[in-house]
Amino acid sequence: MTEATDADLVARARSGDAAAFELLVRRHYRATLVVAQQAMRDVQDAEDITQDAFVRALERLEQCRDPARFSSWLHQIVRNVAHDLRDKQRVRRAEPIDDVEPPGKSNPAKDAENTELRERLSAALDQLTTMQRTVLLLFDRDGLSHGEISQRVGCSVGMSQQHLFAARKTMRALLGGPDVG
Amino acid sequence: MSAEQSSSEPIDLSALGPSLSANVFDARIAAIMRASAPELERRKSTSTLALVVVQWRRPVLSFAGLAAAAAVALFVMPSRGSTGDASALAPNVGSATPTALSDSASVAEWLGVPSAYAGVVEGASPSAPRSAP
Numbered sequence: 001m002t003e004a005t006d007a008d009l010v011a012r013a014r015s016g017d018a019a020a021f022e023l024l025v026r027r028h029y030r031a032t033l034v035v036a037q038q039a040m041r042d043v044q045d046a047e048d049i050t051q052d053a054f055v056r057a058l059e060r061l062e063q064c065r066d067p068a069r070f071s072s073w074l075h076q077i078v079r080n081v082a083h084d085l086r087d088k089q090r091v092r093r094a095e096p097i098d099d100v101e102p103p104g105k106s107n108p109a110k111d112a113e114n115t116e117l118r119e120r121l122s123a124a125l126d127q128l129t130t131m132q133r134t135v136l137l138l139f140d141r142d143g144l145s146h147g148e149i150s151q152r153v154g155c156s157v158g159m160s161q162q163h164l165f166a167a168r169k170t171m172r173a174l175l176g177g178p179d180v181g
Numbered sequence: 182m183s184a185e186q187s188s189s190e191p192i193d194l195s196a197l198g199p200s201l202s203a204n205v206f207d208a209r210i211a212a213i214m215r216a217s218a219p220e221l222e223r224r225k226s227t228s229t230l231a232l233v234v235v236q237w238r239r240p241v242l243s244f245a246g247l248a249a250a251a252a253v254a255l256f257v258m259p260s261r262g263s264t265g266d267a268s269a270l271a272p273n274v275g276s277a278t279p280t281a282l283s284d285s286a287s288v289a290e291w292l293g294v295p296s297a298y299a300g301v302v303e304g305a306s307p308s309a310p311r312s313a314p
Contacts, residue, residue, distance in 0.1 A: 016225030018214065025213050029206070034197050043198070047209065054213045058220050117196040141194040142201055168188040175192075 003155040006130060010067035013058065025054055027130060027153050028071055030137040035075045038122050039082035049085055053078040071130045124174040131155065132167035139164050 004023065012020035032053060036046035057064075057074050064073045125133050134153055138144045139160075144152070146160040155163070201209075 013221075014224065015228035016221050016223070018218075018221050021217060021221060022210065022214055025210055029210060029213075030201065033201075037198055051209070051213050051216060055216045055220070058217050114196050118198075121194060121197055136192065137194065137197075140191040141197065142203075142206070144203075148203075165188045168190070168192055171192050172188070 003131070003159060005068065006070040007067040010061060010064060010070055014061050021058060023154055024070065027134050028074055029054075030142070031071065031125060031130075031133045032074060032078055034122055034125060034137075035078045036082060038119065039079055040085065045082075045085060049078060049081045053081050056081065071133075075126075120175060124171050127174055128167050128170055129163075131159075132163045132170070135160050135163040136167035136171070140168075 004020075006024065006027075009020045009024045013024060029050065033046060033050045036050045036053070037043070040046045040049060053074060057077050060077075064070060066073070125136070128136065131153065135149055138149045138152065139146070146157045146164075149155075149160045150157045153160075
């Protein structure tokens with residue numbers, strides 16, 4: 001199976017190819033959700049802005065100057081959408097955004113630790129290629145097999161294994177050795 | 182632990198939030214596709230129109246070129262004919278009109294253009310002055 005690049009899929013999606021756009025969404029949904037969760041503490045808000053970001057991205061696909069770096073462009077849209085939403089919420093609640101209570105208030109120390117770890121993981125994930133990031137999230141977080149991943153993201157089983165191997169290696173290097181995880 | 186071995190161990194990504202089950206993931210993708218459907222449809226129809234234009238560009242340009250060549254020929258031939266050899270045009274015009282192309286009749290007259298206008302176009306003075314003082 002030949003692995004379609006993001007640039008190919010963006011070009012096809014520009015001409016209204018729904019299958020190409022769906023493959024883009026499937027590839028980038030999880031990583032985009034991670035970025036959204038970084039920006040929004042509320043899980044439902046994060047899911048909403050992820051969906052909104054994909055629709056906005058489709059509407060502005062011509063503005064994506066480097067389709068090979070679609071994920072970077074998409075993540076910037078997510079941050080913009082999150083910023084807009086936080087502004088709306090601040091106006092609605094008439095309170096500073098920093099005062100919004102994070103979920104799981106019961107253990108602030110643990111929450112802070114989790115937040116720091118999440119930010120470190122997100123920063124490390126940003127260093128991976130799109131396929132490495134997607135395969136890592138699908139395999140290590142969602143528990144999919146390489147066969148399932150290959151069908152979902154449009155690559156071969158062998159390539160999925162290679163992406164996972166490279167992703168773990170990079171993550172461990174960035175996060176500080178094999179003890180992570 | 183070697184790099185090879187460490188890369189075979191999973192990385193704990195639970196801090197990123199709960200994992201998505203296949204059903205939840207598919208449902209969210211479906212929701213995004215539903216929300217994107219109008220834009221995809223718009224893009225498809227625009228693309229189809231553009232494709233039609235591209236596909237017909239060559240034949241349309243070819244036809245336009247032929248029409249332009251024919252028009253130029255039509256304007257050039259009468260001016261040559263008026264210099265004296267209108268009968269040379271007869272084979273081009275067709276066998277149905279040989280008598281119309283006599284020496285005394287210009288091609289312009291045969292085409293239905295008044296001789297006064299034809300004279301102006303050819304740079305000569307009109308054959309019939311409007312009203313001389």
